[in-house]
Amino acid sequence: HAHQPNDVIRTINGVFSRDKVLTIDTMNPTVKNVEYAVRGPIVQRAIQIEKELREGVKKPFTEVIKANIGDAHAMGQQPITFFRQVLALCSYPELLNENMFPEDAKNRARRILQACGGGSVGAYSASQGIDCVRQDVARYIERRDGGVPCDPDNVYLTTGASDGIVTMLKLLVCGEGASRTGVMISIPQYPLYSAALAELGAVQVNYYLNEEKCWSMDLSELERSLAEARKHCNPKALCIINPGNPTGQVQSRQCIEDVIRFAAKERLFLMADEVYQDNVYAEGCQFHSFKKVLFELGPEYSDNVELASFHSTSKCYMGECGFRGGYMEVINMDPEVQAQLSKLVSVRLCPPVPGQALMDLVVNSPQPGEPSHTTFMKERTATLSLLAEKAKLTEQILNTVPGITCNPVQGAMYSFPNISLPEKSIKEAKALGQAPDMFYCMKLLEETGICLVPGSGFGQKDGTYHFRMTILPPTDKLKILLAKVKEFHQKFTQQYS
Amino acid sequence: HAHQPNDVIRTINGVFSRDKVLTIDTMNPTVKNVEYAVRGPIVQRAIQIEKELREGVKKPFTEVIKANIGDAHAMGQQPITFFRQVLALCSYPELLNENMFPEDAKNRARRILQACGGGSVGAYSASQGIDCVRQDVARYIERRDGGVPCDPDNVYLTTGASDGIVTMLKLLVCGEGASRTGVMISIPQYPLYSAALAELGAVQVNYYLNEEKCWSMDLSELERSLAEARKHCNPKALCIINPGNPTGQVQSRQCIEDVIRFAAKERLFLMADEVYQDNVYAEGCQFHSFKKVLFELGPEYSDNVELASFHSTSKCYMGECGFRGGYMEVINMDPEVQAQLSKLVSVRLCPPVPGQALMDLVVNSPQPGEPSHTTFMKERTATLSLLAEKAKLTEQILNTVPGITCNPVQGAMYSFPNISLPEKSIKEAKALGQAPDMFYCMKLLEETGICLVPGSGFGQKDGTYHFRMTILPPTDKLKILLAKVKEFHQKFTQQYS
Structure with missing residues (x-):
């Protein structure tokens, strides 16, 4: 239909009528x-x-x-029994008095509940996430990365990985015209990235994955893409999804090293979307976290390159999308910026607590010797x-x-x-x-x-x-x-x- | 400390070092x-x-x-037993086979699980929220408002009320300079509003509540505030929190009527934050929903005035903040804008499903005759x-x-x-x-x-x-x-x- 000017008043079926305040013409165009x-x-x-x-x-x-x-x-796909037992116990702690759940499930639930205000998952948590969950995440990252240290203060629990990614982009994106922030994303990409960049009005800087080489990243393509982008915007960040969505590739250690060196040289903030870190199937392929490789490159890199890494309860073997659990770890972030990040997440109060509990179980799963380990x-x-x-x-x-x-x-x-x-x-x-x-x-x-x-x-x-x-x-x-x-x-x- | 220009490279303790990409000076200033x-x-x-x-x-x-x-x-405050029983059943459906839960709790859980992909709260729901939950919300609103019809297609489940409020503001806010969107908020206000407006770069338009008259809204103050704002921005929306946060007042029916007439006359989109709708204590006070009053004013208003109303699982008698459940209802929204809203919420996939389940229980609580009703x-x-x-x-x-x-x-x-x-x-x-x-x-x-x-x-x-x-x-x-x-x-x- 034709869009009337805003102040037109019409009569439809004898009833006073007017055009809307919020129309496709007056709404936020970035949306x-x-x-x-x-x-x-x-x-x-x-x-x-x-x-x-x-x-x-x-x-x-x-x-x-x-x-x-x-x-x-x-x-x-069926949920992991242990996870759901603990979540049921957290939801209805009366069940702790029943004999139907294994002791390790009860212990996990007690520990989580103790860390909740009033012992209830219905209380708000700290905006950054429950302390003990962030500690468990930090220990998980350290184990995963062969002992590279992780400070729980750098871990932020999120409402799925999407929330963390959008939050980081919010911090990064600003400026107008030629100094508008550019963000490099792979093509093909997961459309959360293009959607978030459109909403924030950032410049989407495309780099193409090499389909002929099993969707790997080429350094020359990164260079081409960046050089071109610098002509019309201010590229500040480089996003990588590994293992890849939608392309299903697993990046080699060498490739990750190249990307880190490139980011260091070109002064780019790295965003590593690593939500599929357990989903590696092909022989000879292995998941290498960006953080681990960063630290293996030595202090010239590990003391300097800024990195945010994202994980989630939605993928891997859990597939628990509905709980909207996730975390991000920030590395080498400027302390003043990190204070701003902490303030920003406080406005939305906290990530869903059941999702935080689930994230805890993922990073603190049953250990050998515990009754639920075998199952x-x-x-x-x-x-x-x-x-x-x-x-x-x-x-x-x-x-x-x-x-x-x-x-x-x-x-x-x-x-x-x-x-x-x-x-x-x-x-x-x-x-x-x-x-x-x-x-x-x-x-x-x-x-x-x-x-x-x-x-x-x-x-x-x-x-x-x-x-x-x-x-x-x-x-x-x-x-x-x-x-x-x-x-x-x-x-x-x-x-x- | 002094902020170095971006391209300075320093040596600290013999290690190559550089300034950060993301600093307090280069980050998004709106944050x-x-x-x-x-x-x-x-x-x-x-x-x-x-x-x-x-x-x-x-x-x-x-x-x-x-x-x-x-x-x-x-x-x-203790959680409502029935709610937590159903949530435990949804988390670990094996419990449906036990005799420890009342039949109405089991029935609610079965109904919710049937509406979930693969019968699991771990599946993503529709972005707008689970169909049957939105239907239950619509019936709740109809009962609350004495039969005023509610279309489930106008109900959006959210991640707490904050999420819905920010989403609506995102649709509304745009423009630059004198045509920048202004949003009227009460002073005192709940700082989610000022924070969201700052982040979106909107113009915060203050109207003052009348402390002498128990924090009521004065029409003359609304008029003053709007007239002043129109000199330097484009005021498009008016936000009301009723019952009030932080001020604890309950607006009279007359006051709400005045506000609606004002919004209609001045062409403002109404945002009614009604998360405390069950929290009314003072004698002679009663909660009146903006929607109900809008419809009582007749089609001149009910066919025209655009309204979004917000509710949550976090307040009232539930106090279930940690689950981040909520909904919003949009009324008289332009269909093209509503399609944009539906698209926008799809980017974040879905609100947490346990929070959606909880919202369902709030709007579909135990009825007389059901075993859990008395408790x-x-x-x-x-x-x-x-x-x-x-x-x-x-x-x-x-x-x-x-x-x-x-x-x-x-x-x-x-x-x-x-x-x-x-x-x-x-x-x-x-x-x-x-x-x-x-x-x-x-x-x-x-x-x-x-x-x-x-x-x-x-x-x-x-x-x-x-x-x-x-x-x-x-x-x-x-x-x-x-x-x-x-x-x-x-x-x-x-x-x-």
Whole structure:
């Protein structure tokens, strides 16, 4: 409809009426620039189709299979028993008097409750997070990184990793015109980054991952991207997601070292999104934390390079997305800035306490000798092994499809295959004002009920097309999904050739 | 220390060193403008003193009594049994097989779990919140407002009320210079508002509550404030907190009507912070929701005035702050803007699911005939009656102190008494660069261990001084606290006279 000027008063059906105060024309324009493909139009259409199916509308399929989002429990992954026992005990401490829970679960719950105001997870915690949880996080980081020290004062508990990432970007982004803050992000990227940068009005500085070399980072590409950005903005930070989302690669130690040296030389604040740190499947691959490598490079780097690292309860073997737990560690942050960070997080009072409790359990899981250890290890290993199997399966089957090329899913929870699209389909998509891979994914959804996210939602090299699919559906469904994608791709290619 | 230019490289102890990328000079300046007194310097000092006490440092008191924040559980309020039973069941559904929980608790848990992906509170929910929870919220609002219809599509679950308020402000705030968005907030105010406005770079437009008339809103003051603001910015929204924080008043129906007519006439988007809707204690006072009054004014208003109303699990009789549950309802929002709102909330994935579950229980509590109803009502009534008693007690005792004048605590959880400060103390405070009531509260803390928040953290009329104290401490501690405040105030007045 046409937008009326703000002060027009109209009469509709005899009732006095006026235009809105808040309209698409008067609202904050930076919000309009925000996009988030993982929950974008494809997913909205998928939800609509599910409703149509329930209402009896005939479709060429009987259910929607969602592989659009890294939501493990929604795909049938079972929670870790120990974690949920402790959370139940924290929620309803009367259960501490029952004999149904193992002693280690009770002990963890008692310890967490003792650290809560009034012994209740219903009290606000300190804004930075519960003290003892931050201490446990620090010890976890030290173990993970072979003894590199971690100060609990540098650990901030967060509402999922997204919250920490946005908070750090808020501190960094300012300036106008050519001195506007630029933030380097990988392409393809996880769209939280582009969305947050759009909202903050920062300049998004793209560096491209090398698809030919299994989505690795090239130093020359970082240099190109930075040099170009410096012509029109003030690049201050470099974001890395490792293991990669949406691309599923695991960066080598050498690559991480290169990135750190680059950041040091070019004076960039490093942001390392390491939420998939347990999700490493490929042989020869290993997770190296940015912090560990930073300290191995010696004091010239470890005393200087500013780094924020993010983790979460939502991924790895836990998959506890709904609790919105997470933490960030800041390293070499200017003390005055850190005071500002602490003040900033206090405005939102505290991260959800059940999520903090869960984060504690992740970093302080049952130890050998404790009654829950065996079950915990069995569950953890089973989940990670199954994910490794599904990663392999996905890569193998996709690579049997002519016109689809899929890099190994070395880690994380996604494959991001390259799809060849016939010229005719690209033209038809463009005529509809759609990205060609959006056109492809929308057709896939309508014809097969499979919900994937087009590569254009993550960014990709011009002229290339991809989709992101999670490896999370149960194996039988994953096989159906992959078979359907294969069949669809062949049909689609024929149809538009 | 002096701030070096960014590109200076120094050598400290023989190690190559450089200035930080992110310093107090290069960081986002809007973050520096953020202040949040409720967790400000007084509270930080209180935490330090607690530590000193634990370490055996001698003080003229043995414990810190915190009355700085509306954190009921931390002050010993017990959670509602039914809520926690359902939360335990949701966390560890194995408990559904046990005989220890009442059937209504099990039914609620089953219903919530069925609405979760994979039957797990560990799955992401829809970004707007779980469907059935939003439906329950809508029915609750309809009951509360005597049948005024509520569309669940207009309900957004949030991470506490703060999250909803900041999200709405994000949509509203834009423009530069004289067309920069202004947002009207009461003075005194809850500092989330000033903090969010500072962070977004909006113009804070103050209107003063009338302390002489029990902190009521005066139409003439709203008009004055708006007229002045229009000279230098574009005022678009009017925020009201009712029942009031920090001032504890309950607005009359007439006052709300006046505000709505004012907003309609002046074309302002209304934001009603109604998180204390069950916290009404004074005789003759009643909570009137802005939505209900809006609809009672007829279609000229109910079809036009844009309103967002906020609620939370953190206050009322629940006091479940740690779960970060909440909702907002938007009324008469432009559909295009609402689509932008839905997109914006999707970037942060979803509010914490345990908090959503808790919000559901609040709006769908045990009904007559259900096994938990009697206990629930007993617990709810006991908590609210106790708060009413403590509200009265606080007002009465404070008003016995010469130099302290306290309005009735009609609702919410705070008293905000006016304190007369001797000229000499004001001079001494100013010499130290402190607000006079900050000087007073800091001294109170050091000498008595009582932690209150100075009025200057909320805003107040020039030349007046206040503090905010919660009425939440257990009655015996509240009496000690009030006696100590009385004694301190007399001593302080003498000392500086």
